[in-house]
Amino acid sequence: MTTETQGLMQAAAEVARKAGDVALDFFRKGVTVDIKGDGTPVTVADRTSEKTAREWIEARFPQDGILGEEFGETRKEAKRRWILDPIDGTKTFIRGVPLWGTLVAVAEGERILAGAAYFPAVGDLLVASPGAGCYWNDKRTQVSSVSELSKAVVLSTDERFIQSPERGQAWRALAAKAHMDRTWGDCYGYLLVATGRAEVMVDEFLSPWDAAALQPIIEEAGGVFTDWTGVRTSFGGNGIATNAALATQVRELLGANTRK
Incomplete structure (x- = not known):
């Protein structure tokens, strides 16, 4: 694993944790639900979580672009960009079910350099990078061998x-x-x-x-x-x-x- 790869994995995991923990602060608190133009729900938790992630990235990777579900894309011309979903499973979140997550990826074009998925309400974190393995709560994980x-x-x-x-x-x-x-x-x-x-x-x-x-x-x-x-x-x-x-x-x- 190269130093750059390790750094991007750590960064993706850190920002996913920070943004996810912000969303968790709103979980089961009866937040107001708005409906976006595409008919999907959004809450203050989604927006605040994504703002937190954007601020973190802007402070550390100011040349990189950012694409997020709630606030669109910045610096489209950037070679590298961060791709954010502050709450994947907003409908689940709204109903108080803990099976939602915060997703963060780092990409060059359509090539994904690192990805992290954090599940704050159940305490799970997945992070991976091509060639570096996938880690579940800091331990290597793998898919099943079921063949039938x-x-x-x-x-x-x-x-x-x-x-x-x-x-x-x-x-x-x-x-x-x-x-x-x-x-x-x-x-x-x-x-x-x-x-x-x-x-x-x-x-x-x-x-x-x-x-x-x-x-x-x-x-x-x-x-x-x-x-x-x-x-x-x-x-x-x-x-x-x-x-x-x-x-x-x-x-x-x-x-x-x-x-x-």
């Missing part, structure tokens, strides 16, 4: 999110073959895959701030992260995360190509 779909746990954020009839049918076919299907959703599902407690997590819709931190986490844990066409990317608008043993079979069942 009949023994697998498959997850999605919400079956209603799979709006395409064709993809919805494909998901139901996959779920019917699995040992268990659940909607432990948003970034928490990817935590379960990366730590070997589930084998598959799918989302039909993912923004870059949803996916960028998760790609290196899944891949460095030994899994496979692609969009629904089988391309390894955080910018495909959707995502399929699996362990390696089931990667091809799952993508075939979902109608996705299996290019790596």
Whole structure:
């Protein structure tokens, strides 16, 4: 692991912790919910958390760009940028359920240099960088070795999110073959895959701030992260995360190509 890689992993983890702990201060406090133009909810916790992350990054990496869910993009021309989701799972957060997280990634173009996912309400932190491994609470973690779909746990954020009839049918076919299907959703599902407690997590819709931190986490844990066409990317608008043993079979069942 190079010094630069180690530094970016540490930085991503630190800013995820700081921003996530700010959001945690608002958790289960009855915050007011606003609805954004796209119909999704937002609270003062989302905004304050992202502001905290931006201030931290601006103070230490003033030349870098920042792309965040709540406040858009700054310094689009920058070679390197930070990609932020202050609360991934705002609907979960609003209902007082602890399965939400703060996501931070560092990227050059579409190449992710480091990613961190912090789950303040349950005390979990994942951090990874290509070639450096994936760490769960400072210890190396890996996906499961389950190779039979009949023994697998498959997850999605919400079956209603799979709006395409064709993809919805494909998901139901996959779920019917699995040992268990659940909607432990948003970034928490990817935590379960990366730590070997589930084998598959799918989302039909993912923004870059949803996916960028998760790609290196899944891949460095030994899994496979692609969009629904089988391309390894955080910018495909959707995502399929699996362990390696089931990667091809799952993508075939979902109608996705299996290019790596």
